[in-house]
Structure formats: C-alpha cells, structure tokens
Amino acid sequence: MINTTDILNANILIVDDQQANIDLLEQMLTEAGYSNFTSTTDPFAVCALHSEHHFDLLLLDLQMPGMDGFQVMEALQQLEIDSYVPILVITAQPGHKLRALASGAKDFVSKPFDLVELKTRIHNMLEVRLLYKQLEQHNQILEQMVQERTAELRESEARFRCLAELSSDWYWEQDAVGNYTRTHGAVLEMLGIPAEDAPDDAVLSQKNESELVILRANIAARRPFLDLLFRRQSVDGEYQYFQVSGEPVFDASGRFTGYRGIGRNVTECMGAASIRRCELKPV
Template sequence: MISEQEILSASILIVDDQQSNILLLEEMLRGVGYACIASTSDPYTACELHRKNRYDLILLDLKMPGMDGFQVMEGLKDIETNGYLPVLVITAEPGHKLRALSAGAKDFVSKPFDLVEVQTRIHNMLEVRLLNRELENHNKVLERTVLERTAELRESEARFRRLTELSSDWHWEQDENGHFTKIFGPVFEMLGIRVDDELTITRDHQGGSWNETERDLLEENLVARRPFLDFVYTRTNPDGSQQYLMVSGEPMFDPSGRFIGYRGIGKDVTETMRPDVESPANE
C-alpha cells in the first residue's frame, strides 16, 4: 500500500499561463502538505521539464496561447513511451473533457476550482500513479530474479551434466513410451546398436547379443517404473568376448504425479568385472 507520506512527497508540475491560477493551486497543495511542487506559465517548457524530472503528476491547463494543452500532451507521449500520461487537465470548457481523456489525460478538474474536488482528484490520481509505479518496479525485480534463477539452473544443469559425464560413459532420458529423447556419450558405438529417426533403440544382433535373462530383468524394472541402481548385464561381442555394462535409472514424474519417462546413466565396467590374472612373479 502507498502511505500518505509517499503521496504528499510526490512531485507535481503545474502548467498554466495564468499566474493567478498557479498561485492558487500552489497554496492549496502546500496547505494540505504537498512538498514537491514546481510550476511554469510557459507551455513550451513543460515537456523538457518533465523529461528532466519525470513528475508523478502534471496539472495541465488546456487553453493556453501559442501551445495549448493538447499539443503539450502530444509532446509528453514522446517521453512517456509506455503510454501512461500522468496528466490531470484543467479546463473551463465542458466540451474539452472527453477530448482530453481521449488524448491520454487521466482525469480533469473544472474552472472555477472547487478546492475540495481538486484535492480529492489529485490525491486519488497520485495514489494510483504510485501504485502503478510500485507494481512496475516489482515486475522488474521479479523479471530480473527469474532471469537470475534461470541462469543459475542452467549453470547447475550444465555442472550436473558434466559431473555425470565424468562419472559415467553415457547418460540418457526416455519418454513415457520408451523412446530415447536425450542421449549423451558414445552409447551407440559402445553397444553396437542402431537407432531410428525417433531415437528408438533396436537390438542389432549382427553387432553382438545381450544376455536375454538380464535384459528381461531390466525391462521388468522399466515396465514397473522402479528405480534401479548399478544394474549389471552382459553382452557377447561378435569376437566372442564378454562386455559388462552397468546402468542406473529412475522414473520421472510431472508435478501432478504423471509418469513422463526415465533418466539414468550407463558405464562399461568390463575391465573391473574380469577375473584378476596372476602375474608371472606370483606363479
């Protein structure tokens, strides 16, 4: 919420070619506690003053010689690129009110002044203006925070991926239908398998064969959507040698609890699974 002190500390510019009107408005504003009041009787200076000071509210007379209030508002539009003109127009002609609002003014007061009405309209307009500005600042902070958090998440994801790459030979993700959506590492070359356009892996028996019992156990885990850790299975290469592969995986679910696939890592552990060979010195 906007405090009363914030409203009374808002910056106000009075633009009126009649010095008597300026003095009346200044006296009225200071009388109720407004502290930051500027004025000009030259409409040609209004836009430049606002460009330098960005007033919270401009009290603008519509009927002025040389450059009227409508022309001033057109100039203000070049400054307020967000389309919001903090203008409360002053007019003695009822027909100008609708035209002024259509031109971008946010409210109006009529001459001769009803001081209570003027005070009320100024107070209400400033409250809305400051609330909008506070919301804009909050949105900017929120947007900056989102960008920072997104960058942090991307950095964290990249770091996690790098650590995964260092600790395994490949890592992978599948969708709910078992199609591979992400694969990192030389899994195809290592396993001697082929992949179709949808990243669906098929067994290439010409490149070797898996232990079907072990593969069935792995498939059971996947079908049951169970996590598995360091599951080792074997593959017989075309030259008859045995290859040992270790995989770990976990199911993925969206915030509503719907299963959306699997992700995991894999590693060739053939060297660690081979029996130790005694050296000649120990024979």
C-alpha cells in the same frame, strides 16, 4: 500499499500560462499538505522538466499561447518515458473534455474548479499513479529474480552435464512407454551402431533374458536400479559389458513420466569367463 505520506510526497508539476492560476493551485496544494511540487508558465519547457523529474502528476491548462495543452500531451506521449503519463487537465472549456481524454489526459476538472473536488481528484490520481509505479517495481524485481533463477538453473545443468560426463560414458532419458527421448555421450559409437540405424532401445538391446526380467520388474514397480550389469554382442561377435543405473521420474502431480540414468562400458573390467561386478576406477 500506498499511504498518505507517499501521496503527499509525490512529485507534481503545474503548467499554466497565468501566474495567478499557478499561485492558487500552489496555495491549495500547500494547505492540503503537499510539499513536492513545481510550476511553469512555459508549455515548451514541460517535456524537458518531465524527462528530468518524472513527475507523478501534471496539472495542465489547455488554453495556452504558442503551445496549447493538447500539443503538450502529444509531445509527452512521444517521449515514451512511461506508458502511463499522469495528466489532470484543468480548463474553462468543458467541451474539450472528450478531446483531452482522447489525447492522453487521465482526468478532467473544469474552471472555475471546486477545491474539494480538485483535491479529491488529485489524491485519487496520485494513489493510482503510485500503485502503478509500485507494480512496475514489483515486476522488475520479479523479472530480475527470474533471470537470476534461470542463470542458476543453467549453471546447475552445466554442472550436472559435466558430472555425468565425468562419472559415466553416457546419460539417457526415457518417456513413460520406454522410448529413449535423450541420450548424451558416445553410446552408439561404443555399441558400434550407426546413428541412422539405431533403434530406440539400442542401448539396452540384446541382453540375456535374466537381465531383461530384472530390468522389466524394476521398471514395472517404478523402482530405481543401480549398476544393472548386462552383456551385448557386437557386430564383430565380441561381447561388450555395460553397467546402467536409472531412476523413475514423476511430475508435480505424482504421475510417472519415464526414467533417466547413466551408463558405463565396463568391458575391460570383466573377465572373459563369467559376468561379474567390477570396481570402477575413480575418474
């Protein structure tokens, strides 16, 4: 939240070609407790001053020789320093109100102005301006946090991919109905299946019925399974042996969305006579 001290310390610029008007405004600001303000009688200097100091409020006179307040506002808009240019117009021409607001002014006070009204408008505009800046800073912090979190997730994904590659021959994911949605690794090459001919269930196809019953029971119960061993006959008639592990995946509401897991080719570890578990060598 914005407190009174923040408002009284805000950076204010007074722009008026008449020094007497500037003196009056400076006196009013001082009496109200403002301490951080500057002034200029040269409208051509406004853009350079605002670029350097990024004022929280500009008190701008419209009727000035050489470059009037409308031209000053147009020049400020072209700077694109900020999407919110905080301008309070002070003029003796009430008929200029709509044009001033259309040109970028955020509020309007007619001369001769009432000091109480002017103080109130200055206070309100500064409060809005400082809240706007606070929101911008908050958004920048959030954006930085998102970028950092995204980088962390990418790094974590890279570590996971590396780990999966080191600890298994392939990584796989299935949707809720059992279709493979992602595979990573040379599983099709190991199975001797051309990629263009590979069915969705190529990885776990041609298992014997007992293995299939175990797998279906685990999936139906949404249970994880570890080192499920199955046998598959390759195109040349040789048997290949695989170990597959998987776990169910649920979304934030607890709805089942599929399975994911890893697999290894353990043919070299298996004896020709029977199917048995083997102790995998560490990578």
